[in-house]
Amino acid sequence: MADTHTDIPSWLTTPEHYRPGSDRDGFISRSLLSITSALAFFRLDDGREARFSPSAPIKLVVAFVCILLVSLSRNYLFVLVMLAALLVRACLLPQASLARMMGGAASAAAFSLVIMLPAILLGQAHAPLLLATKAFVSVGITLCVALTTPVWKLTHALRSFRVPSIAILTIDLALRSIVRLGETAAEVLCALSLRSVGRNRNKGAAIGGVGGVVLLKASRSSQETYDAMRCRCFDGEYRASSRATLKPADAAWALLLIGLVALFAYLQGLV
Amino acid sequence: MHIPENYLSPSTCALATVAMLPVWASAIKHVHEEVPREKIPLIGVAAAFSFLAMMFNIPLPGGTTGHAVCGTLIAILFGPWSATLAVSIALAIQAVFFGDGGILSLGANCLNMAFVLPFVGYSIYRALKDRLGGQRGELIAAGVGSYVGLNAAALLCALEFGIQPLLFHDASGAALYCPYPISVAVPAMMLGHLTVAGFAEVVFTVGILAFVRNAAPSFGIESHKAAPGIPTPILGLIVALIVACPLGLIATGDAWGEWSTEDLAGMVGYTPAGLGNGWEWSALMPDYAVGSLPAWVGYIISAVIGVALLVIIFRLMAGSARPAVDFDA
Numbered sequence: 001m002a003d004t005h006t007d008i009p010s011w012l013t014t015p016e017h018y019r020p021g022s023d024r025d026g027f028i029s030r031s032l033l034s035i036t037s038a039l040a041f042f043r044l045d046d047g048r049e050a051r052f053s054p055s056a057p058i059k060l061v062v063a064f065v066c067i068l069l070v071s072l073s074r075n076y077l078f079v080l081v082m083l084a085a086l087l088v089r090a091c092l093l094p095q096a097s098l099a100r101m102m103g104g105a106a107s108a109a110a111f112s113l114v115i116m117l118p119a120i121l122l123g124q125a126h127a128p129l130l131l132a133t134k135a136f137v138s139v140g141i142t143l144c145v146a147l148t149t150p151v152w153k154l155t156h157a158l159r160s161f162r163v164p165s166i167a168i169l170t171i172d173l174a175l176r177s178i179v180r181l182g183e184t185a186a187e188v189l190c191a192l193s194l195r196s197v198g199r200n201r202n203k204g205a206a207i208g209g210v211g212g213v214v215l216l217k218a219s220r221s222s223q224e225t226y227d228a229m230r231c232r233c234f235d236g237e238y239r240a241s242s243r244a245t246l247k248p249a250d251a252a253w254a255l256l257l258i259g260l261v262a263l264f265a266y267l268q269g270l271v
Numbered sequence: 272m273h274i275p276e277n278y279l280s281p282s283t284c285a286l287a288t289v290a291m292l293p294v295w296a297s298a299i300k301h302v303h304e305e306v307p308r309e310k311i312p313l314i315g316v317a318a319a320f321s322f323l324a325m326m327f328n329i330p331l332p333g334g335t336t337g338h339a340v341c342g343t344l345i346a347i348l349f350g351p352w353s354a355t356l357a358v359s360i361a362l363a364i365q366a367v368f369f370g371d372g373g374i375l376s377l378g379a380n381c382l383n384m385a386f387v388l389p390f391v392g393y394s395i396y397r398a399l400k401d402r403l404g405g406q407r408g409e410l411i412a413a414g415v416g417s418y419v420g421l422n423a424a425a426l427l428c429a430l431e432f433g434i435q436p437l438l439f440h441d442a443s444g445a446a447l448y449c450p451y452p453i454s455v456a457v458p459a460m461m462l463g464h465l466t467v468a469g470f471a472e473v474v475f476t477v478g479i480l481a482f483v484r485n486a487a488p489s490f491g492i493e494s495h496k497a498a499p500g501i502p503t504p505i506l507g508l509i510v511a512l513i514v515a516c517p518l519g520l521i522a523t524g525d526a527w528g529e530w531s532t533e534d535l536a537g538m539v540g541y542t543p544a545g546l547g548n549g550w551e552w553s554a555l556m557p558d559y560a561v562g563s564l565p566a567w568v569g570y571i572i573s574a575v576i577g578v579a580l581l582v583i584i585f586r587l588m589a590g591s592a593r594p595a596v597d598f599d600a
Contacts, residue, residue, distance in 0.1 A: 077561040077568070084572050087579035095590045102583060125553035133555065270563070 031189050031210075049148055050092065054253040056149050056157035062257050063145045067138045069260065075267040079133050086140045097147040105140035109133070151175065159238040168238050173225065177218065184217045185210060272337070272428050273325075273365065274380055275529050276373030277549030278449045279431060280439045287431075288378025294355060294386050301352035306492055308592045310349070313490060315585025316501055316509065317345040318357035319578040323512040324475050325365065326559070326574060328522040331463030335527040338468065338519070339475040340384050340424070343392030343417035347480060348491040354389035355381075357581075364580055369573055370554030379431055383424040392420025406484065410477050417476035418469045422461065425468070429453070429460035432528050439545070447545040449528065450535070459527050482508060501582075513574040517567035 054062065070082050090101055109132040113120070116128035146154075151172075158168050188210050279287075306314065324339040331337045345354035359381045365371040372380045396416030400409050433453030436446035451459070483490050486504035501509075525534070536542040559573040560566055 075562070077564055077572070080556065080561060080572050080576070084575040084579065087576060087583065091579050091582045091586070095586065098583065098586060099590055102587060129553065129555055 031185075049150075052249050052252075053148060054250045055247045056153040057160045058250045058253050059145055059149060060154070060157050060161070062253055063141050065257060066141050066260070069264045070134050070137050070141075073134075073264065073268065075270060076130060076133075078264055078267045079130065079137060081263065082137045082141075083133055086137055086144065089144060090140070093144070093147065101140060101143045101147060104143045105136045108139040109136035111135070155238065165236055165238050169236070173222070177221065180221060181214050181218050185214050188213050272340070272380075272384060272425060272526065273362075273372030273529060274376040274383075274428065274431065276375055276551055277532075277546045278373070278528060279376050279379055279435060280448050280545065281375065283431065283435070283438075284373075284375045284379060287376075287382045291359075291378045291381050291386065295359060295381075298352045298355040298359070301350070302356055302588075303592055305350060306353060308589055310492060311589035311592060312582065312586045313501070314345070314349050314353050314357050315582040315588075316490075316505060317341075317348055317353075318361045318581040318585065319509055320475075320479060320512070321345060321358050322361040322364070322577045322581060323509070323516055323574060325361070325371075326516045326570065327471075327475075327519040328526070329467055329471050329519075330522040330524070331467050331527075333459065333463060333527070334524050335459075335463055336522040336524055337463050337471070337526060339472040340388055340421060341417075341472070341475050341479070342384060342389035342424075343396060343413065343420045343472070344476040344479055346389035346393035347396055347413055347416075347476075348483065350492055351389045351393045353492070354393070355385045357585075358385035358389065360584055361577070361581060364577055366552070366554075368555045368576065368580075369559050370552065370557040371559070374552045375550065379428075383428045383431070387427055388420045388424035390420075391423040392416040395419050409484075410481055413480050414473040414477045417472045421469050421472040422464050425460050425464035426457065428528070429457040432456040432460070441544065445541060446543050448543055450539045450543055451528075456528070463527065479508070509578060513571060513578065516574045517570045520566050520570060 053059065066082060070079055073079055090098055093101060112132040112135040113128055116131060119125070119128050149157075155168055155172050158171070159165070192206055192210070302311065302314070321341040321344075324341040326338070328336040328338050340358065342354050342358050345357050349357070362372060362380050362385060363377060366374050366377050366380070393416060396412045399412035399415055403409070403411055430453065432449045432451060433456035435449040436452050439447040441447060449456070483505065487502035490502055490505055525531075530538070532542060532546050535546065556569060556573055560569040561572070
């Protein structure tokens with residue numbers, strides 16, 4: 001039998017006693033965290049319509065008018081009516097959508113309150129509360145629309161409002177690319193954190209590396225997407241047939257919107 | 272029974288809040304351990320019953336008003352710890368959004384209505400239910416439990432009011448906070464609650480419990496049937512209560528101990544210093560009212576906002592709860 005010890009190199013037999021120097025990886029973990037949260041926010045492809053949802057164009061109009069009226073309203077009752085309606089709608093959302101909607105809307109309201117904190121401390125709490133309620137309702141409506149409408153229907157709705165095709169293409173690709181490139185950035189940062197053993201003094205240089213990789217990927221991805229769309233006969237035009245998208249529930253929503261505008265006008269007259 | 276801002280001294284409020292902290296912690300722990308995840312949203316619906324019951328003001332002897340709380344009802348349906356959590360959140364929403372009850376005195380209000388009331392009511396209910404047996408026996412036990420529970424809470428509330436002039440007064444003997452001593456506060460509070468408000472609590476508790484047992488037997492912790500959503504009869508009852516809640520406006524006047532500072536000054540001849548200079552929270556809809564519009568409009572919008580908020584809070588709570596997976600099954 002051969003002596004096994006002769007096969008092992010001498011450097012392998014000596015204990016290494018390697019102790020990597022401790023280092024803070026706040027930069028990487030914070031970047032990863034912010035990218036992950038941004039990804040979660042932009043991942044809009046889980047929108048599901050409810051039974052009595054209007055068609056996407058009507059939904060966009062209703063949401064836009066509601067946000068506009070809430071912003072213009074000087075009567076607190078109108079804002080509270082909208083708040084009540086939004087909360088009732090939120091009760092009917094699926095669990096995950098409810099958590100996202102409430103999280104987003106509550107964060108916006110809390111941010112408004114923090115901004116207006118000096119006014120509260122000086123005893124003027126009414127205006128900050130009004131502002132926070134308006135922020136809650138506006139962000140809540142926006143998130144509600146995003147969470148209950150598939151992205152392709154939103155694109156479709158934009159086209160039916162005669163928004164230029166190039167703008168829709170840009171928005172559509174941007175929303176999708178943000179998610180894809182965010183995932184790439186997260187992967188690169190994860191690789192960086194795995195390779196950063198011990199003290200790494202050149203973390204600043206890594207920012208350029210991450211940015212460069214993402215830029216190259218973005219360039220290649222956009223070219224591939226464009227080529228794929230050309231192969232599928234996409235000529236840069238989004239075609240939307242306005243006839244097929246309308247639903248019977250739209251009439252009820254249109255009436256509701258008219259009623260809301262009338263209520264707004266009546267309540268504004270009382271101020 | 273909602274103690275307003277500045278009627279209790281800051282030290283009394285702090286003591287009550289500190290006393291409630293372990294109770295709230297224990298309530299959260301018990302709810303997560305004892306209530307199945309899919310049933311937690313239904314506690315929000317039960318809390319909505321409590322919220323709406325507290326909006327039905329009833330005229331009491333002496334020109335004041337009172338209301339039911341339904342704490343014992345929630346304790347019967349979901350356990351006393353769930354009732355503590357549900358009524359506490361309902362009281363917090365009332366205080367923050369509608370100015371019903373103070374922010375500083377929230378701990379004291381929760382101690383009375385969210386802890387003492389459901390636990391006393393539920394203990395009596397358990398003791399009587401086992402002896403009486405049957406659905407009729409259950410309803411009688413619920414009625415007696417809710418009556419005693421509400422009056423126990425009212426008595427504690429009266430004592431909290433009554434000790435204020437004894438402990439906190441200036442050199443001239445003028446009260447700094449609530450000016451009425453125990454000899455006035457206890458009879459004044461108990462007269463209305465023993466004669467009318469206690470029976471209102473019985474009507475709400477027994478009526479809703481009988482309805483739930485017949486129309487939606489799966490509503491409640493005792494039923495192990497999975498509840499995919501809010502049962503339709505319960506939803507109908509909530510909507511009916513929301514529509515009917517402006518009836519609470521028929522009772523004019525304030526509840527005992529819930530007067531405005533000006534009204535109190537008119538009654539006792541001076542403004543207690545703590546009330547005059549105390550901190551005041553600017554609620555979203557003070558007293559469930561909106562400007563100069565009819566009171567019933569504000570009442571209905573408040574009811575919708577309150578009920579929706581309670582359902583949302585408990586649904587989010589259910590979402591944060593870990594699913595109980597039994598790997599041995």
